Amino acid sequence: MGRRLSEICFIGILSWCCSSRECEGATEKSSIWHLDKVPGIICQLLSLSPPGCLVGYNLMSNEGLRTEFHPSGNGSYILNGTLTSVMMNTEELDQCQHGKVIQKGPLVSLDEDSYVLKAVIQEHRLQHDLPPGLTAINVFFSGGLAKEFSETVQQEDVVVLTGFVVSRSPTTIKDGLHSCNLQLAGGEACVYVSDISLSTSNPKPKYNYTALKDLKPGMIVNIYGVVTFFKQPFRTKGTDYCSTLKITDESNVKIGCSIFSEKLEEHPKVFKNGDIIRLHRVKATQLFNSCVNVVTSLGFSALTFEGTVGSPVVPRATSRNFYFSEQDRQTVEKLRQWTASQGLLPPLSTMQLAHVQPSTYFDLTCQLLAKAKVDSSCTLLKVWDGTRCAHPLLKVSIQPEALEGNVDVTKGTDNLVADILVYDNHVEVAQELKPGVYLRIYNLHAILQPTPTTPRHMCFHLHGGTSYGRGLCVLPSNSPDLQQLQSNLELLTASSEMNLDDSFMDVWSTPPENLGHWRFTFFSPAAVRTCGHALEQAPLSCVKSFAPPRVFHVRAQLHRFQPQRLYQALKLHCPRCRALFDIPDDETIASVFQEAIHGEDFSSPAWALTGFLDSTSRGRKIAVHLPKGEREELVFLEGATLEEVCRISQNLQNIVPVKSYEGRMVCMDLSVPFLFQGATRHYGSVPFISLGVQPLHYALLMKLYLEDSSGFLEAVLWEDAEKFFRVSAADAAVSQELQDKIQWVMDRLCPPGSTMAERPWLELCIEAYTVEEGGRSIACYQVFNTETTDPHME
DNA sequence: GCTTAGGTTTAG
Numbered sequence: 001m002g003r004r005l006s007e008i009c010f011i012g013i014l015s016w017c018c019s020s021r022e023c024e025g026a027t028e029k030s031s032i033w034h035l036d037k038v039p040g041i042i043c044q045l046l047s048l049s050p051p052g053c054l055v056g057y058n059l060m061s062n063e064g065l066r067t068e069f070h071p072s073g074n075g076s077y078i079l080n081g082t083l084t085s086v087m088m089n090t091e092e093l094d095q096c097q098h099g100k101v102i103q104k105g106p107l108v109s110l111d112e113d114s115y116v117l118k119a120v121i122q123e124h125r126l127q128h129d130l131p132p133g134l135t136a137i138n139v140f141f142s143g144g145l146a147k148e149f150s151e152t153v154q155q156e157d158v159v160v161l162t163g164f165v166v167s168r169s170p171t172t173i174k175d176g177l178h179s180c181n182l183q184l185a186g187g188e189a190c191v192y193v194s195d196i197s198l199s200t201s202n203p204k205p206k207y208n209y210t211a212l213k214d215l216k217p218g219m220i221v222n223i224y225g226v227v228t229f230f231k232q233p234f235r236t237k238g239t240d241y242c243s244t245l246k247i248t249d250e251s252n253v254k255i256g257c258s259i260f261s262e263k264l265e266e267h268p269k270v271f272k273n274g275d276i277i278r279l280h281r282v283k284a285t286q287l288f289n290s291c292v293n294v295v296t297s298l299g300f301s302a303l304t305f306e307g308t309v310g311s312p313v314v315p316r317a318t319s320r321n322f323y324f325s326e327q328d329r330q331t332v333e334k335l336r337q338w339t340a341s342q343g344l345l346p347p348l349s350t351m352q353l354a355h356v357q358p359s360t361y362f363d364l365t366c367q368l369l370a371k372a373k374v375d376s377s378c379t380l381l382k383v384w385d386g387t388r389c390a391h392p393l394l395k396v397s398i399q400p401e402a403l404e405g406n407v408d409v410t411k412g413t414d415n416l417v418a419d420i421l422v423y424d425n426h427v428e429v430a431q432e433l434k435p436g437v438y439l440r441i442y443n444l445h446a447i448l449q450p451t452p453t454t455p456r457h458m459c460f461h462l463h464g465g466t467s468y469g470r471g472l473c474v475l476p477s478n479s480p481d482l483q484q485l486q487s488n489l490e491l492l493t494a495s496s497e498m499n500l501d502d503s504f505m506d507v508w509s510t511p512p513e514n515l516g517h518w519r520f521t522f523f524s525p526a527a528v529r530t531c532g533h534a535l536e537q538a539p540l541s542c543v544k545s546f547a548p549p550r551v552f553h554v555r556a557q558l559h560r561f562q563p564q565r566l567y568q569a570l571k572l573h574c575p576r577c578r579a580l581f582d583i584p585d586d587e588t589i590a591s592v593f594q595e596a597i598h599g600e601d602f603s604s605p606a607w608a609l610t611g612f613l614d615s616t617s618r619g620r621k622i623a624v625h626l627p628k629g630e631r632e633e634l635v636f637l638e639g640a641t642l643e644e645v646c647r648i649s650q651n652l653q654n655i656v657p658v659k660s661y662e663g664r665m666v667c668m669d670l671s672v673p674f675l676f677q678g679a680t681r682h683y684g685s686v687p688f689i690s691l692g693v694q695p696l697h698y699a700l701l702m703k704l705y706l707e708d709s710s711g712f713l714e715a716v717l718w719e720d721a722e723k724f725f726r727v728s729a730a731d732a733a734v735s736q737e738l739q740d741k742i743q744w745v746m747d748r749l750c751p752p753g754s755t756m757a758e759r760p761w762l763e764l765c766i767e768a769y770t771v772e773e774g775g776r777s778i779a780c781y782q783v784f785n786t787e788t789t790d791p792h793m794e
Numbered sequence: 795g796c797t798t799a800g801g802t803t804t805a806g
Contacts, residue, residue, distance in 0.1 A: 231801070236798035237798055237799090242800095244800075245801095256799090258799050260799085288800055289800075291800090293799090295798095295800095424806095445803085461805095461806070462804095463805080464806090467804090
């Protein structure tokens with residue numbers, strides 16, 4: 001069940017700060033983790049690495065704690081659940097529970113190193129109208145988890161529980177709590193704890209931000225700014241890497257930032273000018289070149305954001321534990337607006353291969369196909385961006401065995417794959433790259449080879465040094481800056497001149513986060529939009545953060561769908577009252593027909609000619625009423641079984657099954673078809689009103705659980721479901737072949753037994769709308785204007 | 795132990 005957005009008063013962001021020890025994701029299974037709670041935004045995916053970690057979490061909407069379990073288990077799945085919906089037949093793992101700790105028992109030691117602890121956890125949604133039997137539950141922790149819980153969790157803390165076993169509570173009558181209890185012991189059992197109390201009296205952490213014009217030497221401050229220049233982190237002569245930035249804000253003061261950290265992952269993730277950056281705990285330095293600069297100080301952290309107006313406000317964090325509020329979101333939006341109004345950004349220096357001119361410097365967004373070490377100060381990268389260079393490309397000769405990755409393509413790839421020679425300080429970064437990753441290379445030099453041959457070949461050098469921001473970085477595969485590249489590559493594969501072998505497909509179609517696993521994914525989307533909306537793709541997390549009505553374009557994978565039995569997706573829909581009915585099964589219909597058979601007691605309406613057929617069962621008759629005059633196209637059949645109606649309808653069109661009631665002919669009740677037209681069965685509703693039967697339409701209804709790296713979304717496939725499957729619901733109702741087609745489509749989107757990595761991407765147009773339920777508005781989502789693609793066609 | 799860099803082109 002969906003829940004409206006206004007209920008989301010805060011949402012968790014995973015902080016990854018483990019309570020008791022440093023630990024790397026989910027390899028530590030029985031661990032207590034902290035959550036930061038953040039008002040106003042949907043929890044974001046903070047890390048994909050390592051697989052096996054909790055990646056997304058939406059506390060109040062009660063949707064989508066998603067965990068992935070390591071290493072090769074069952075892939076990922078969404079854990080849902082509320083206290084009110086704990087079912088006895090659900091065991092282990094399939095539930096997640098969150099609530100406030102309202103009672104914490106003592107740590108009971110059984111033997112040495114064996115502990116038990118009991119706590120009572122109350123669903124923390126404000127539900128004053130529900131009794132404790134529905135909202136509070138006993139939870140038992142054992143082993144190390146009990147000890148850790150005892151040491152870490154305080155009363156009033158908000159926790160999320162996963163990997164528990166549900167059992168019947170023997171004390172429900174005595175304590176009045178939930179009739180089930182939850183048992184967390186070893187294995188997958190896990191507690192996530194929020195250390196900021198829910199109570200409103202507990203103030204939230206608050207940060208003040210200093211305008212750049214107000215910086216004075218020596219101040220340690222938090223600041224916001226728009227990036228106007230940046231360098232990717234480079235190794236200093238000291239112990240750290242350094243990122244150099246220039247930022248500005250509404251006061252139009254430009255300041256330099258030097259970010260020092262020996263860990264690359266702690267450097268702000270800046271990809272382009274215009275990005276917005278938030279820096280915590282930086283120190284303003286003494287004047288340098290008569291300007292104030294800032295450098296990192298103890299406890300420094302950074303968040304960066306897309307600078308484009310209208311794009312989702314998704315923080316890219318350097319820290320696993322950060323605070324982000326509605327106010328922050330507004331600050332980002334304001335800075336975006338201001339930047340857009342100023343025109344202060346230098347022109348974009350990004351260029352596609354197709355447009356690169358010789359002897360120029362440019363930024364290239366590309367995918368790495370292969371790499372090879374040339375010598376100690378030079379590494380070769382083979383990349384492409386889906387466009388064809390206008391100049392013939394130089395192929396650097398290299399021993400095939402020195403090449404990591406695969407570019408063994410012979411046909412149609414001329415001038416698609418660029419050789420890039422990476423020198424000196426950049427070699428260190430280049431050598432760490434895995435084929436398949438998406439890259440941005442800054443200040444790449446396009447050079448025409450001084451060869452005597454004509455035409456001269458183009459090659460690319462990433463020279464040593466960091467002038468002009470020279471460097472390279474990996475772009476996250478969901479980066480909006482990759483859209484052009486990805487659609488270029490999709491177009492390429494669509495073009496028949498490409499004859500790529502399978503191993504090659506593997507390389508370039510594998511999202512970077514899956515490299516190392518080398519699992520195959522489809523690159524071409526399995527569904528595409530057919531609408532004309534000019535919208536950027538939004539992460540799923542962003543879709544839920546806007547109030548309906550609104551249209552979105554998303555790129556997502558199908559996590560699961562309902563119903564699993566696809567015939568249940570076929571519905572009957574009343575266009576007048578919009579009611580929805582299941583299609584009755586044959587057994588039900590047959591019994592209604594059977595009950596309507598009353599021996600020789602037939603009606604004989606004056607408006608029809610009545611004749612009789614012998615039924616299949618001995619001695620029984622079937623009455624056939626043929627209307628006189630204008631309604632002769634209809635045949636009214638009385639006293640037939642379903643099987644007989646079906647058989648007769650093979651030869652006679654338009655059969656209306658009827659029965660006699662007190663000597664008069666009446667329609668059968670509305671649970672069976674009112675008209676058989678060949679194999680097609682027409683159902684109606686309210687058959688006895690003066691206008692006659694309101695025919696019901698066949699329709700398809702399916703619920704899709706979509707997922708991308710930012711989160712997940714539950715969307716229905718309804719009004720445009722026929723378009724999506726390219727199947728008419730009415731035809732599917734009578735065609736096994738069409739039902740098989742629907743099944744085939746779903747099997748392709750969500751292959752049985754597949755991992756998420758193996759599932760194709762869908763490009764969907766989604767509309768958010770509201771539904772009133774019990775006086776409340778609930779946000780719902782529907783897929784529109786989207787068709788599944790057929791890989792065998794075209 | 796508390797610097798490193800502090801934009802502004804390699805020269806293959």
